[in-house]
Amino acid sequence: MVLTVDVGNTRIKAAVFEGGSILESFVFEKSDFENKIENILKKFQNCTDLVVASVGNIEKQAFLTFEKQLTIHFLTHEDVFPFINKYATPKTLGIDRMVLAAGATLQFPKQNRLVIDAGTCITYDFIDEQDQYLGGAISPGLRLRYEALHNFTAKLPLLTLEVPEHYIGDSTKEAIHSGVVNGFVYEVDGFIEEYRANFSNFIIILTGGDADFLAKRLKNTIFANSNFLLESLNQTFQYKIDND
Known part of the structure; x- marks a missing residue:
């Protein structure tokens, strides 16, 4: 399972995927970030990867709190894209x-x-x-x-x-x-x-x-x-x- 997280200008959106299928999606405020991610990972304990795209102001360190539970990937301009x-x-x-x-x-x-x-x-x-x-x-x-x-x-x-x-x-x-x-x-x-x-x-x-x-x-x-x-x-x- 993969947990995707989009840190926007206003709110955070997240979703859990199994293969190409979305199992559940979430929307929450930045102030609730750590609690919400913890709750998602408790519910979906088979998540192996957390994939982040961020234009907001949450520091990478906040995500690294969860690096013992799963592998964290921050998408950047240096990654390979299909275009x-x-x-x-x-x-x-x-x-x-x-x-x-x-x-x-x-x-x-x-x-x-x-x-x-x-x-x-x-x-x-x-x-x-x-x-x-x-x-x-x-x-x-x-x-x-x-x-x-x-x-x-x-x-x-x-x-x-x-x-x-x-x-x-x-x-x-x-x-x-x-x-x-x-x-x-x-x-x-x-x-x-x-x-x-x-x-x-x-x-x-x-x-x-x-x-x-x-x-x-x-x-x-x-x-x-x-x-x-x-x-x-x-x-x-x-x-x-x-x-x-």
Whole structure:
């Protein structure tokens, strides 16, 4: 069994895999890290490997607490990946984006793939049918958009996600919801349309904390999987074992 752990900007996601099958997934706060990992390992005592992808601020030492129980693997830019990295600044490419690109390459061979990860930030990662990672885009996620309107203006309130009643907001509250939510959806649809216009044999993979919310509102057909990063982490680890 393999325990995969994704340390994000906001929360930690984890999953236990047996082969290619996910047995159980978990989401928890960074403050609960050690207790949650301990509980997972007590429940799944046959775990032999812990695979970590981290863009958050948990130190490696926190994971090494568990090195007597299983082998710990930190994925880095130096590992082998199933795509050719054409990013102009490859060392600055987040390991989470590299794992997503690897998962897309392995799960959907010989296709043009756009991976959209809707989390704290929304990231777009494009891998062409020749398995070349070409890059993408980064923009603020839903929560960051609400926070930015509040933090960088004098009087706009801090709101939480709510579906706008109409695209014409008839109050400050409704105008904010319309701007944030509809702007978010229009952005994603716009990016998808641009890629579709330039590439055929094309698949869109949507993941991240806001994936389900976003999937219901996009006009484009997509493959939505909120666990795609964790699945990709397991697949990338298996690929590393087979190709090291």
